[in-house]
Amino acid sequence: MGGTGGIGAMTATAAAESEALATLHRVFGYEAFRGEQEAVIEHVVAGGDAVVLMPTGGGKSLCYQIPSLVRPGTGIVVSPLIALMQDQVDALRALGVRAGFINSTQDFDERRVVEAEFLTGELDLLYLAPERLRLDTTLELLSRGKISVFAIDEAHCVSQWGHDFRPDYLTLSLLGERWPDVPRIALTATATHATHQEITERLNMPSARHFVASFDRPNIQYRIVPKADPKKQLLGFLREEHAGDAGIVYCLSRNSVEKTAEFLSRNGVEAVPYHAGLDAGTRAAHQSRFLREDGLVVVATIAFGMGIDKPDVRFVAHLDLPKSVEGYYQETGRAGRDGLPSTAWMAYGLNDVIQQRKLIQSGEGDEAFRRRAASHLDAMLALCETARCRRGQLLAYFGQDPEPTGCGNCDTCLTPPETWDGTIAAQKVLSTVVRLQRERGQKFGAVQIVDILLGKRTGKVIQFDHDQLSVFGIGEELSEGEWRGVIRQLLAQGLLAVEGEYGTLVLTDGSGTVLRREREVPLRKEPPKPVTSRSASGGSGTAGGKGKAKAAVVELPERLMPAFEALRAWRAEQAREQGVPAYVIFHDATLREIVTVWPSSVRELGSVSGVGEKKLATYGEGVIGVLAGLGGSTPETAPDDDWPELDAEPEPDWE
The missing domain is CATH 1.10.10.10 (Winged helix-like DNA-binding domain superfamily/Winged helix DNA-binding domain)
Structure with missing residues (x-):
């Protein structure tokens, strides 16, 4: 009997693996999992609890979306991001996934419709804010339906030491108590070992299997410059390296946010402010513009950014020193989710250090809290002042072994500072x-x-x-x-x-x-000249005797740029008609591969990474029509040496 049971279990596991892979291809348009995704999904599909640490853009969402599609019932996603739930649901529906949400932005009738869909099994995924799980009516609703998995997104919000702490996350341990047979998966993009343990303890997941992916984001170039006139330094950085690019600028105070946004706008950079002091309507409008428009810059406090799914953010800039390495990593991680070259730029000076020390001393909290805040700041200062590889210092903070020879794509590697x-x-x-x-x-x-x-x-x-x-x-x-x-x-x-x-x-x-x-x-000693991110990311510079910077992708040949821009224009029109962000249609990485492959039929288009069945049916004819209208710029007519190596194609953003 034992042998038969073992064979049956293996057969069931193999079937689950096969179904998960088929779902990945059919719905999301990808041929294979990457990194820890497959192991996480296999574990959760089999009914196990998991704590998952993956960097932004590393594909965390797939780790609960596919189990929700494979297991019977509805996946319940607990997320603090009420303002983004509509966009998250729109993106899933564009893939053919039956998704919905319940939050305070809906009226009574809208909520009733979603509740009915959940109870009749018509939803694959249902998004809820953590505070709704404190309501008896919500718990009663969930108890009447079939739940496939509980996903606790942004799980670091449970940490009382973190800057994103949400008290409602402390009550989420009740999920395991009330639904002991439903697997739970807690996910975050940033956590030290201590925060990792805190997540496990506070969510009461002692038997969860832990998955920790690499924190390295090789397409992001980390640069810290001495602060002189920060607004002018920022303007020069944007004009010289990121003209027309979408990006986020972080400032410590609301006043600084307002003044910086106004300064950039006055000097030809389209920028809008975002902070908690603005009314909700203005914040929502600015966030919506950022998600839907190309090339907009948002100047913000840390109130902005968590959960932002925009893949083509080309830079994140800091005009003030972040309070911790965790905060810095999370904020800079919002750049380059599509795997293309991006920059994390910071201006840092003496007043930053003094101001942060004063804030710790004068802030609320007991002596233990001040000691913890001071240790976080010390680690951030060590990152700023290091003469060694900056990326290596960042990875070591999260317990990961850095490259012994340096990364080749941060300022201290490209222009090693003198000591x-x-x-x-x-x-x-x-x-x-x-x-x-x-x-x-x-x-x-x-x-x-x-x-x-x-x-x-x-x-x-x-x-x-x-x-x-x-x-x-x-x-x-x-x-x-x-x-x-x-x-x-x-x-x-x-x-x-x-x-x-x-x-x-x-x-x-x-x-x-x-x-x-x-x-x-x-x-x-600070380097005498700044390094430009575009040349460095492309691997053309060899500053300071180091080797080439790691190229995240090979640049498209010039002859393909008109086709790429034509597809982007077509995508923008589709997005406007549907009222969704452009990346919901296709990511830039997918458009790059389309013009590289140059499919001549809808069937060929289906082989492109990121084109699932629903998107193929919805947009296939449109894409082929755009390419057909461009005439003879096809692979057959292009010189061989104009074409990039296919094995260097960008990894798409799968989150």
Whole structure:
């Protein structure tokens, strides 16, 4: 009997694998799973719980969508993204998936229709916000239907230490208690080991199998530049490298968001603000424009971006220092979901460090919370100040082994920074702080420290007789900007600290080791020239003696660009008619492959990655019509050396 049961189990598993793969091809238009997807899907289809960590664009959604389609019943997706549920459902319906949602944006009649569809088994997927699961009416509704799987998306929202914490996520452990036979899958794009464990414990998933994919996004080039005039630096970056591209700019304050958006618009870059202080209608309108228009820039606080499914975001820029590496990784991960070259750019300076330290000290929370916030900031500063591969530092933070030779596609690999022995400079800064405290009983900020070192007789220096200090003028060998860099790095290394409302500088436990010459202080020089992301991403630069940057994709030959743009124009018209974002029709990566393959029939078009049965039936004739109207620019008439290597085609965004 045991042998027979084993054979039956293997047969059932093989059948599930076959059905999952067939669903992938039929619905989504892909030939094979990638990475951990197949193992996750097989496990959940078989009824197991799973905790899944995959980067943005890594295909997390398929890990619950396919089990929902293969297993009997409706997949319940718990998501905090009410404003995006309509777009998520529209994208699924475009694939032929029967999807719906219930949230506070619907009226009574709309909700009744969706509830009836769920109860009669007419839905493959149903999206709910976590707060709805606190309502008895919702729990009663779910108990009357057939549920295939519970998917808890953005599962890091359960972490009380995270900036995306949602209290309603703490109640989701009830799903396992109330429906013990329904598999649960918790998914997130970013989590340290500690957050990973917190997800498991708070969702009460002790027997869940854990799947952790690589956090590497090789198509994103990470760059951090010294902050001088950040808005002008941003404008130069956009004009030189991302003119006409869609992107997100993050600022720390609402005021900065408004001013930056207005500055960009005034200088020819179409930009809109997004922050919690705007009314709901304005936020919704700006988000809708971003999803549906090409080339729009959104300037936002961290209130914007989670769950944004737009695949062609070409850059994410930060004008202020993020509070943590997790936040930075999640925000930059919104670029390049389609696998094409993209840039994560940040302007970073001394005031960022001082401001974040002040926010931690003056913020709400107990001492444990402040310690945790300080450790998060320390890790972020280490990423900013590293002289080694920036991508390697990022991956190591998430527990992943980086490439020992560097990634070849971040600023520190492409233009390796110089380092110098800053021990004497550090001693001069620390000695100035000591003199002020011990001789005068005073504490001052970075501006006054630098003025004293440079021997500047400013009004404030004369007012406090600081020109009489023995350290006055001992730092004329460095410029004002260089001294600010020294102080910034001393703060990052924990050799100086920020204190009080005014951000005064004070010594730390480590300061004495420098003053006593027991410790050397290596400091980083910034690269003299910025690296352009387009040349670097294409692999044409060999800065600093390193090898070529990793090319995410091979550029389309010039002769195919008119066809690509014609398909994009056709896609835009289809999207306008249907009132959906353009990527719901086809991603850019799919259009690139279409013009590369140049199918002459609808049947041939069906072989293109990303073209499932529903999209083939809906758009096939239109695509073939566009290509036919372009005449002879086909593979048969193109010179062989004009065509890219097919094995270098881009990986599509499967999420």
